[in-house]
């Protein structure tokens with residue numbers, strides 16, 4: 001025991017004092033600072049980066065056994081009909097914004113219909129993203145399967161298994177949130193059109209806004225108010241058990257601004273636009289898949305709905321359907337035997353409530369009277385917006401847009417009077433306003449054009465009344 005006590009005390013007497021430790025620490029810190037400065041001064045940055053990368057990949061080899069890999073396919077499940085994988089699209093947009101020194105090759109392009117350069121992750125190279133002190137490695141994998149000519153894209157997300165919880169609960173939600181924020185911040189409004197079974201996206205470049213639309217100011221205000229109210233009412237829709245969606249019917253002659261209004265709504269709400277051509281839909285299940293694969297906060301546009309025989313008044317198409325079609329109509333969606341009005345109605349009524357929120361559905365037509373009454377009722381088309389011929393107040397907007405005339409002009413009154421007497425679309429007047437650079441010349445040309453139209457109308461009117469009188473005598 002005595003021996004043990006002696007040994008222990010001699011052991012403690014060998015330990016340096018606290019001040020010695022501090023001296024040692026200070027010397028070590030100074031040495032490290034000098035070393036770091038020397039390395040920074042003597043080695044070029046590229047060489048330093050190379051050394052760091054090599055060291056990282058060297059140590060990574062020893063950790064690969066603990067790596068977890070997640071596969072993020074572009075399509076989730078083709079058979080279920082809900083195949084758009086939001087996480088894939090989020091990664092696609094998010095990763096180019098995280099390019100750092102570990103990223104060596106990058107796809108850069110300038111698309112015809114996009115304003116900015118587009119960046120994309122190149123297959124074969126990793127992108128390492130740091131989040132809360134942990135590394136998450138992404139890789140884009142491209143495979144072409146035997147029975148398909150189209151390549152299949154998959155993102156592989158790898159991380160240390162210790163980070164599993166962080167990845168699932170914080171990192172992936174962070175990627176999705178960042179993607180949503182980027183979309184809102186960068187104001188990238190997309191337009192999607194269908195190609196085969198996919199929605200192909202491009203940037204919506206249509207510059208129309210509510211400011212540039214030549215519309216009656218009261219109508220314009222009522223549309224904006226309706227949109228704002230719709231956005232505010234999430235809770236109300238939930239409380240009353242209605243799907244959070246709104247349907248608009250835009251009707252009026254060609255060239256009165258139906259497509260421009262869709263673009264103005266999209267630019268105002270920052271909602272993506274899905275341009276659904278019913279002629280490319282071959283069955284109810286096809287229609288269901290197309291609508292289900294649209295994202296939240298979007299506008300689904302079905303243009304020229306009267307041109308699709310399927311949505312004309314049912315009396316007009318009664319003779320066309322075959323027994324198989326009516327069989328598949330019972331549930332609204334058949335087994336691919338033809339697309340029907342009831343398929344569309346069913347979808348609008350209830351089914352889409354279970355998949356997605358904040359949807360706006362816009363139908364456009366030049367002939368409202370040709371549309372089946374069932375489609376027109378509130379709940380399906382909540383607001384009917386008549387886009388008509390140009391009148392004085394609308395003309396002021398065009399004069400401001402095209403000629404920069406914001407105040408008064410002596411010819412305005414004459415133009416207003418002529419517009420009251422003629423039926424001319426904003427598209428035609430806009431076309432005339434483009435012809436001259438001088439505003440006064442432009443307005444004179446408009447006066448001349450409208451006067452001619454008015455005179456022609458008078459002649460036609462006279463001719464019609466003469467013919468009617470002759471017939472009756």
Ligand SMILES: Nc1ncnc2c1ncn2[C@@H]1O[C@H](COP(=O)(O)OP(=O)(O)OP(=O)(O)O)[C@@H](O)[C@H]1O
Nearest residue numbers: 212213214253254255256257258259260426427430
């Ligand atoms: N109300 C409007 N305000 C401003 N510009 C308009 C308006 N209407 C038409 N225009 C001009 O005319 C062009 C064509 O208009 P737009 O395509 O929006 O009409 P539309 O009603 O959708 O026509 P269609 O029925 O043939 O598809 C627009 O690009 C725009 O320049």
